[in-house]
Every structure is written in C-alpha cells, then in structure tokens.
Amino acid sequence: MTTTLIRNAQILQHDQLQVTDVRIQDGRIQTIGPDLAVQSGSATQVIDAHRHFLSPGLVDVHVHLRDPGLTAKETIETGTLAAAHGGFTTIGAMPNVDPVPDTPAKVTAMMTRNQEKAHVHVAQYASITTGRAGNQLVDFAGVKAAGAFAVSNDGSGVQTAETMYRAMCGAAKAGLPLAAHVEDDSLTHHGVMNAGPVAKRLGLPGIPNVAESAQLARDLMLAEASGVHYHVCHVSTAQSVRVIREAKRAGIHVTCEVSPHHLLLTDADITEDNPMLKMNPPLRSPADRAALLAGLLDGTIDMIATDHAPHTAAQKQGSMTTAAFGITGLETAFATLYTHLVKPRLLTLGQLVNLMSTRPARLFGLNAGELKVGAPADLALFDLNRAYTIDTQKMCSKGRNSPFIGWHVVGATLLTLVAGKVAYRKEN
Incomplete structure (x- = not known):
C-alpha cells in the first residue's frame, strides 16, 4: 500500500481557496481535510505544498x-x-x-x-x-x-x-x-x-x-x-x-x-x-x-x-x-x-x-478533471505568484515553435502527479 500526503495545499472550494491536506492511497484520493495524519505503509511520502494552488x-x-x-x-x-x-x-x-x-x-x-x-x-x-x-x-x-x-x-x-x-x-x-x-x-x-x-x-x-x-x-x-x-x-x-x-x-x-x-x-x-x-x-x-x-x-x-x-x-x-x-x-x-x-x-x-x-x-467522458475523494490522484501544483520568462531552454517538448517565447508570466507548475506518482517536479 502506497500512501502520499500532500500538506498545506490551497484548493478551490466553492470558488474560494482554502488550505487543506490531501491523502492519496494507491493512486486515488482517499481523504481531503485539514491536519491529516501520515498513515504508515510502503513508500509513504509527504509533500509540503507550502500553500500553493493544488488543481485537478x-x-x-x-x-x-x-x-x-x-x-x-x-x-x-x-x-x-x-x-x-x-x-x-x-x-x-x-x-x-x-x-x-x-x-x-x-x-x-x-x-x-x-x-x-x-x-x-x-x-x-x-x-x-x-x-x-x-x-x-x-x-x-x-x-x-x-x-x-x-x-x-x-x-x-x-x-x-x-x-x-x-x-x-x-x-x-x-x-x-x-x-x-x-x-x-x-x-x-x-x-x-x-x-x-x-x-x-x-x-x-x-x-x-x-x-x-x-x-x-x-x-x-x-x-x-x-x-x-x-x-x-x-x-x-x-x-x-x-x-x-x-x-x-x-x-x-x-x-x-x-x-x-x-x-x-x-x-x-x-x-x-x-x-x-x-x-x-x-x-x-x-x-x-x-x-x-x-x-x-x-x-x-x-x-x-x-x-x-x-x-x-x-x-x-x-x-x-x-x-x-x-x-x-x-x-x-x-x-x-x-x-x-x-x-x-x-x-x-x-x-x-x-x-x-x-x-x-x-x-468527453474521461475519468479526469476532479479533485474529490475517490477520484484518480491526477493533480497539478501551481505557484500562482511565481513570475518567470518563457524560455525554450526550459521546455520539455521537442518543438520550440511558440510565439510566447520571451513572454513574462506568472503561474509556474511545481509538481504534476499522475495516478499519485510524480510525472513532473520543478527543480528550482
């Protein structure tokens, strides 16, 4: 049994950001609530979201x-x-x-x-x-x-x-x-x-x-x-x-x-x-x-x-x-x-x-797009205050053909989880 606890995340509830924890077990969201305890189990990990925005x-x-x-x-x-x-x-x-x-x-x-x-x-x-x-x-x-x-x-x-x-x-x-x-x-x-x-x-x-x-x-x-x-x-x-x-x-x-x-x-x-x-x-x-x-x-x-x-x-x-x-x-x-x-x-x-x-x-009838108990733990963590410049050297795609290169934006992806596993993590 693999358990991951995301602590101190801001999620949208009734269109308002609220700080909470999210426990993930075996690839699905098990519990959402404040101050959740870490459950014992194999490969248990804790991710501190530092009050950044957690989205489906x-x-x-x-x-x-x-x-x-x-x-x-x-x-x-x-x-x-x-x-x-x-x-x-x-x-x-x-x-x-x-x-x-x-x-x-x-x-x-x-x-x-x-x-x-x-x-x-x-x-x-x-x-x-x-x-x-x-x-x-x-x-x-x-x-x-x-x-x-x-x-x-x-x-x-x-x-x-x-x-x-x-x-x-x-x-x-x-x-x-x-x-x-x-x-x-x-x-x-x-x-x-x-x-x-x-x-x-x-x-x-x-x-x-x-x-x-x-x-x-x-x-x-x-x-x-x-x-x-x-x-x-x-x-x-x-x-x-x-x-x-x-x-x-x-x-x-x-x-x-x-x-x-x-x-x-x-x-x-x-x-x-x-x-x-x-x-x-x-x-x-x-x-x-x-x-x-x-x-x-x-x-x-x-x-x-x-x-x-x-x-x-x-x-x-x-x-x-x-x-x-x-x-x-x-x-x-x-x-x-x-x-x-x-x-x-x-x-x-x-x-x-x-x-x-x-x-x-x-x-389209896809099993995605929800942050709720029982849903797949497909989640993205964004820093809504981090400003950066879009740079081809930071891109993962082979294609660098974007008119947005050089744009100054806010809203950096910090972490992406797919079925509870890390698919992307920002290094710095």
Missing part, C-alpha cells in the same frame, strides 16, 4: 504527439513530458501520425504504444476516414472497441457533405464524439494568415473567416440530422461563435473548444512575415478575439484546448508562405491564460480550471 490535473483534448512517423517533431515521451510540465495529466492524441490509426488493429497498437511510453494519460483519437482522406469511413464500432475515445480528421476538413453525414451517423451509432477541423478548402485560397488589412499590408495571402464558418454551418445541420456529439476544434471566428450559440439554443448536440493563442493574440500582433505566428486556423481580428472571449464567458465555448503542434526548427523558418502551420501550447497554456485572463479578472481561477480540466473531461 489539466485536460487537453487536442494534442499532436507526432508519434509514430513524425518523431523529429515530437515523441510520445517528449510530448507527454511537456504535458506534465504544463500541469496536464490527460491529453487527447490526434490521429495525424504515420500510420494513421484508422483500423481497430492500428488503434490497439497506438493504445499500447501510448501506455508504454507516456508520462500522462493519453486518450487516443481514431480518424474519421481511411488515411484521413477520401470517402472511405473507418469501422466506428471497431475503433471504439479498440479503445478510441473519439474520431477526428484534424488537420483537414471533411470536404463533402455526404461523407460527413455518413460519418456522423456511424459515429452516433457507435457512441463516439466526432471532432471536426472545419475548413472549406475551396475558400482558403492557399492563405497563410487571416484575410484582412494586415495580410494586405504584409503582402501575404489571407484565409477568410467564411472558410471556417461556412463548413461549420453545414456540419451543424448534419449534426442535428444525425444526432452525433459534434465537437468543433479550435473555433476562431465571431461567425462561428454565433452559429454555435444558435445551434445550442436549438438543442443540437454540439460542443466546441478555443485555443489559448486565439484568446491572447490577433492578426494585429503580426507586424512582419513571422512563421512563429502561422497556425491553422489563423490568428483572427481583434473583433473575432472579443467574440471568442464573450463566447467563453456565456458558455457557448465549452473548453480550452491547446492544439499543441510541434515542428522542427527548419519547418518554422523562413516565410509564412512556406513554413508549417502550427505552434506548441502544452507548456505555456496555463501560465499565459492565468496571467492575461485571470489576473485582469476576465475569468476567475475556478472558471479557468473548469475550462481546462473539469468540462473537457466531463463532456
């Missing part, structure tokens, strides 16, 4: 681990260590790897690989279509039985309505959420940033808002007809927020996520041709950012997900016209959002934890 481990349903097939960018080991460094204890791994997990056997292989190599819990996506391309749908019941928690073709929008409708019907029958990258390829015009005055000034091709919102509107009608749990990845436009809000009012089973970079940056921050600010969907206008924040506050947007997308240094050099889309996010999400949304009182700490942990876990 963060949950990110949108992560690219690049493994297998693209391991120059990231591996399961480095990506999940980066997750632990950021306070995440459960992540959803997207299927754009090689080979694509598009059969029950390939999903089983991915699940085994994740279990052997990961530092945190990894929930695995299967793809929607074979190879994430064409019209051939996966065996939805089969991939679910193999362990997939949802399906997605993330990185590519499903271009034909007929394919998407059949996919939604199949996913609904199997009881699988379908997470969609909404992008109409015929409307993107090979753009590399948001269409608008900034793109014109820089002489860069732009991606209009309608490339996202038009396909989203189509999918919402298909979701209503099929009854699927339809999840919208990385919402970025005011129009998308509006149609999702209306769809929820109509009773359509839709959830959605927003990425930290779309909450914190806009195309106005792109002052030159800078590949570190190239992502898909692109940074939108200040008006879009305001709509995203409003959607977060009124419940239209259900959760925050990083869309952690590591690349090699070579792939993020040169011009936005040739560099890869995507930025990393696991190691910067909590601190940047705490600094720029909670500290200015745009969100409460409780709201941030709900958006980054409790709600994504609940909406």
